[in-house]
Amino acid sequence: MDAASLNWLSATDAARAIAEGAINSEQLVEACLARIRDIEPAVQAWQYLDPEHAITQARARDLDRSEGRPCGPLHGVPVGIKDIIDTADMPTEDGTVLHAGRTPDRDATVVTMLRAAGAVIMGKTVTTECATFTPGKTRNPHNPERTPGGSSSGSAAAVAAGMVPLAIGSQTNGSVIRPAAFCGVYGFKPTHGLIPRHGILKLSRTLDHVGVFGRTIEDVALICEQLTGYDERDSDTRPRARVPFVSTLAEEPPLTPQVVFVKTPVWDRAAAETQEAFAELTEVLGAQCETYECPESLREAWDWHRTIMEAEMAANLDLEWQKGRDRLSESLRTQLARGREVRALDYQQALARIPVLNQGFEELFSSYDAVLTPAAPGTAPMLAATGDPAFSTLWTLCGMPTLSMPLMKGSDGLPLGVQLVGPRHGDARLLRAARWLVSRVQAN
């Protein structure tokens, strides 16, 4: 491979090439930086990037290797970090002027984990305002007039544009799945509580998840295996055995996966071409895919999600509200004002629905390996907004692992995301089912 194209290597291949001495981290990082110099003016994926600092890290990783120090599974591989995730060596500004110049003195747990795995922390990627709806500067790499999606806008765009092989984001509603779909990369949000959230802007304990972006399923598995673990500072993590993402993905599924195409109560929001595309997709899958239409009563789940999200955001962003609500966007201010008036009764009742919802889906997952459903209503809309998260809401509320796959294209030539959802704690098996599905579709 020519040195100038190294930026397009998958993380798995890059890590292997570095481990084998075929390339070094500095070359890889240089290729990524060159790509960033070329297209960052058009894409604007980065909130903070110091090329010198990235190169310094790469050289240190190369020195590790040449001096025989232990090398991690991501040794020398650059990773982009959403700018709501704390880094001790770079600012973290959360997409709001209220936190401009904020310089945390510690890494978030996931950043510590990435450094321990040998990754180069490339820089901070653009987030929408406080990881909510008001867009940042990033544009869709496929078309600069379209949104990259949000809130993990820069992370999705940077991976799609070949600026880094991997990036980290977060999802409270549709903030990983939607930008992955719009930018045409894999976006994966593991089970709630699997990846620790300490050191990340907290919107909602119940709904906040860390997610990842990559250009291959193997890369998603590679980085997730490094990010799961127990952290006593995140009360939703638990001490448990590490999930063998990479080895599970490398296995063949014991049985041919059986998926269920689920039409939720927001199905009618899918564009006509999305509806047609899914009709074709389910036809391709044939006997391996059945269809399930959710009862209309499930529509309430979107209200429960909003009640929880807005109530918890109001509590977690109370200081911002008190100190500077006039410097928040009107849409965030409106959302927080609504959240401040939610009754504890309604909030608790919404929380209590989550285990009941999950129980209902457990039955579905006893018959099917995964749920197949759109990742977004259609391709990326125009820049003014980040698009509709409604196709993620239910799965985020349930805390289920979910993957956006760049399997289809719309009539405008832009990516049309396919979402695959698995049962809680079926994370690695979900990726394995996804690999089967991708090969099945591509063979067709």
Next chain:
Amino acid sequence: MDAASLNWLSATDAARAIAEGAINSEQLVEACLARIRDIEPAVQAWQYLDPEHAITQARARDLDRSEGRPCGPLHGVPVGIKDIIDTADMPTEDGTVLHAGRTPDRDATVVTMLRAAGAVIMGKTVTTECATFTPGKTRNPHNPERTPGGSSSGSAAAVAAGMVPLAIGSQTNGSVIRPAAFCGVYGFKPTHGLIPRHGILKLSRTLDHVGVFGRTIEDVALICEQLTGYDERDSDTRPRARVPFVSTLAEEPPLTPQVVFVKTPVWDRAAAETQEAFAELTEVLGAQCETYECPESLREAWDWHRTIMEAEMAANLDLEWQKGRDRLSESLRTQLARGREVRALDYQQALARIPVLNQGFEELFSSYDAVLTPAAPGTAPMLAATGDPAFSTLWTLCGMPTLSMPLMKGSDGLPLGVQLVGPRHGDARLLRAARWLVSRVQAN
């Protein structure tokens, strides 16, 4: 010991006598039933008691022993169960006409644990209305015009009156500590999450605790050792090693305990004679006791407790509110109406104070083995109400283990409770410090 006085045996002595064959369970239960026949008309501790069923259980335990089946640590010992704790073989009516005739088809986890330890489930003890403020029929065994305290009224009174050696209750504010103080028995509420609450009327996940009543500290340790454990149906329990209550209590403290007499912001509610009694008590303890006056700002903690308790009660008793609020007492209806209007913002902010409060107390517990403080403002007041729980509120909010000890008497001759509070998860060591304190006071 004459058979008619067996009811006054401690649980520890009774279990030993049964294990050694000196007495059998039937004799013990008969003695307790005889005592109940004598004084139940005056005390009214029992909501449900079927003497035949108690005797049947006792005979079954005696048969176990005679046929060489394994015998548990409470083999053949009768225990009273607060009537908010589900029993498969007896009604559980929660002190409200709304649940009259309610017959659960399963035991609460603690009842299962007691049966596994060989206990005889004697009957159901009187609770106030839904374990809140409105009194049941029970009277103080020391004076029928006085309250036994609430909400675990019957459990405290039954143990104090020699009807059973042990009973189970619950505490969301002061419902174990206060009746134990007023009735002159030991009442112990372990660390939040140590005893599973599945199958018990749920008022507040954050504040509900199971507690126990006994006439000796050894008995409290004996029963608690059987009740702690993990239950996946109580999200606040954790898989952890069983607490060695009995063996820890049997050891001498490695160093002479050092306690701190704490005056909280509600200290001014203590009766003059309570204030004097504590001045004497601290004098008796001499160098082993220092005094700490809490900052006035801590007064907010009582508001946080009320916000959490009322908000969670409103959610947990929503069905009762919807179906029959006209049949609730006015005081409970008022409390629920208030709870329904609590904002999720205030509720979450109150919840967030708990770890901060605990952090503050951790410093205090690094210098002292236990906090010494009144269990109630004074001796038991008149029957119309169950007394002021304010001396328990802070420790319940923090989820700390706390013990009421019948160490003193008021000028009316009624018990005046002394409360000893330990750090979270210092349960067994707290009982050991209490044993030292009791012997130190009695030696004086």
